[in-house]
Amino acid sequence: MPKAFVLKRIIQTLLLLVMVTGSVAANTYDIDTTRVREPERPGMTTAEKILYGPTKLLQLPFYTLRYTTRGLIWAGYESKPARQIIANILAERGPIEPAISFGGNSGPRVGLRFNFAGLFGTNDRFGAVGQYSWYAYQNYAARYEHPDMFGKGVGWAINGSYDKGRRELFLGVGNNTKPDTDAAFGRESFRVRTDVTMQATKWLKLIGGVAYESHNISDGDKDGDIDQLDSIQTVFGLQPEAFRKTRLWSADFGFRMDWRNSPGRTTRGGLLGLDVELVQGINENSDLKFVRIYGDWSQHFELFKKRVLVFRFMANSIDNTQDESDEAFPFYLLNTLGSEQGLRGYRPDRFLGREAALASVEYRYPIWLALDGLVFFEEGRVFSSFTHDFTFEHWRYSTGFGIRMVGRYGEIARTILAFSDEGMRFDFSMGMEF
């Protein structure tokens, strides 16, 4: 072995030893801030250059929409009234809320709801809502309530409403009517009611009240419909009494048991309401007397983590003291099924009858902080009389799914796609009930 090579190896080994024993652990970099970089934007790679054009083309609609929206938002942001309205909308149960709905005979309805608290006391509330629709439907309502006006949980409320619709659909009375024989009528209703409430226990509330209501019926005015009341009379065989303008007063008494753990996103408990109403016609309708009974029970069962099954049973009844036939009774006072009254796959007021029953099961599950998804199945039908023709046959059913927005005090908005043997329906409503 050459000496030079051996010497080199010895030197290398020595150097290695020095480096091992003299090594210092590095724990940072030498940050020399005199090494200054003149910032320079990096150029595009070939791939970026190739894809730049197609990407901008795809982005163009979004940019257009973006800058248009930006202009509107900035304009709104600079506008104090607009900011106030947005703040009110965002604030739960703010003084002003939008009241929007879609899905009835009236087409889209838009309006505003006003809420005020503490007008005459610490607990009282006043609310008012007005809505107008594409088809000139209009409805206005106001309610004042003071739940502890007389102390010991005894309160008082008064509310009034006015509705006017030009094109209420009429398909006949009973369970076996057909959707293709529709006719239309106009309706104008006014109702004022005052009631006394008593919070008997934590869950139980007793309610008694008196009301006055009036209904004016007129021809429907939608092109293509059979728009004569006479025609309705002819097609459906109704008697003249079924069309009379009615003026009614009523007195009612009932209770409401509410053992839900929350009125908003309920996961446990139930709600049971029962109301018996004695109705008497006045003036030319003084011969009209009947008793209305409303029963509605919903029960919530939590499966897990706010996934809830809701069972609902509803039964409404009209007991006519004169025992008038269905054809002679004012059809617009009959109990109804369809849309939000039950059987959401059918149009509003689709089924009319003295008696109506509904059973539904709804699965609600959280999809966001204040958003629930829901799927439901429901069955219902109307009868002439529970006692005479009640049967489990020929019940109508509908199913569907949707999303609802819930607040602390209840449902704020709901959108539903529902299906039945008469097709598909889309319903949207926004704005809490009083």
Place this chain on the structure above:
Amino acid sequence: MSKYGQYISIVSLALALSLVAACGGHRPTLTPEDPHWKDADDKDTPELEFKEGNLVWDALRRPTFDQATQGVDIYRNMAHLTGSGRQAWNINSYDELPNSSWYTNRHHLNPMSPEEIQRGYFQNGGPDTTGRWEVFRPKVGGVTPGFWIKDRNGDAYILKFDPPGYPELGTSTAAMSGRIFYACGYNVPEETIVSFHPDSLDIGSDVTYKDETGAKIPFTRETLNSILERVNIQDDGRVRCLASTLLPNVRGPFSFSGRRKDDPNDWCDHEHRRELRALRLFCAFVNHWDIKDDNSMNCQVEEDGRSFLRHYLMDFGTTMGSGGYRLQLPTRGHTNFFDINDVGFSFLTLGAKVWPWENPEPVFHPSVGYFEAETFKPQSWKPGYPLPAFENMTLRDGYWAAKVIMSLRDDDLRAVIAAGKLSDEGARDYMLRTLATRRDKIGEYYFKRINALEFFKLTGDISSLRIDFVDLSVKYGLVGSSESRYEVEHAGTELINDRPTDSPNHLFLSADDLLAIKESFDTRDGKDNIFELEIETRRDDGKWSNPVRLSLWYHPEEDRFQLVGIEHVE
């Protein structure tokens, strides 16, 4: 083939080529001047105007238009699919950040003492509590109460408070988070926790505020009391508050995308700034869910006769367990304010998936609020709404943030917690455990995916080269040193194979190896005497990591190697 088919073929081919090209990514050109440690973005600029932000617009555009335009960015999506996303533009050749008007290397590369960390950014030490304070501007409306005061030295502060029923919650979290962001390198205002008695407040002359209709209302003692009714009052009648210095010469918030066109120093699109991309992970660490344009500020500062914009983060009151005026919600950090993906998934699966926020951990300490580490997953943490810079964070950006966060050891975290002045020892211990666990989860996630070798140092010459480095996973106790093996390659040739190292970590390259390497670049024109070494790491699981790629410049006249580049390969 039809004409239509030909077009489709051409487009498909272009896309395929682009996809292949996209996989390549950028490779910076290295020089012996690398790495740079300062960006020249503090050049003298004229006075810039104040540009107001728009909360509503930001909340709308971020989750909608920004997401949509990103969604159709073909290159971006291809790069993401191939795991070669655009790297940040403003990193240096060591995969680090140079100092700039946005960022200053602090604890990670310039270790701070626990005392320095506890002090945080120091301007004048907080308001003078020995004299009376003058309220000169109230904050009457809004969700969180507050007002601006001047102490007897004339220094101005904005005071923020704890929510009723949660003593120390809002003030401590803001103070702690501010310290963390400062230690990690961001510009923040000075924030100090002090107490005062309401009787020591005077109301300045002619102080007014605007009500909801915009009318000017005189600010009175009653109005002041109404503000104080909404804050937590201590048993002794004093009020604990966070005194935040007013940032000077504010010019409006910065954006998490684009550039400020009127600022010639603003050279880098914000979504391509590493400090803003990686901010996502710092925010995840302290659950700064409320990060948004509006919680930042550009300030025109003067230094050495130059006037330029410096960029600040501010308002840390909605971090950790504090929701500002209430407890932090369990959803915060798990999901955006409105997350269309999560909503859609839940809706379509009928709520089958139980999200982590649906099983909230209990709140053990009111002064800590809802802050936990059990359900924390750094990779899936989400801010209030998607921010383009956050969306662009690559693994390398995340790894960089992770090593900065991991540099905060327990003593450092104790110093942070001390700044929060939590009176309950149990709360302090809980906070330490929580922060340490979140930190380690961040480290574990990113150090598993990026080869966490750092602080390379070369010693020797062409006859023998020693490479010292620190294995951060070992250093921070995430893995044992005995579990680790290292391998060095050059141009596909293994130079060192499956070797453990003692602590401190070091590897040797022999003269034969180095001569062979030298020959490989001697054949070139000699201008770029540069070669690459790749170091891979293997743990007990037997898998070799992605390499750390070292770029060494050989100076033949000095027989010296210079480390000019470090790349942590994704």
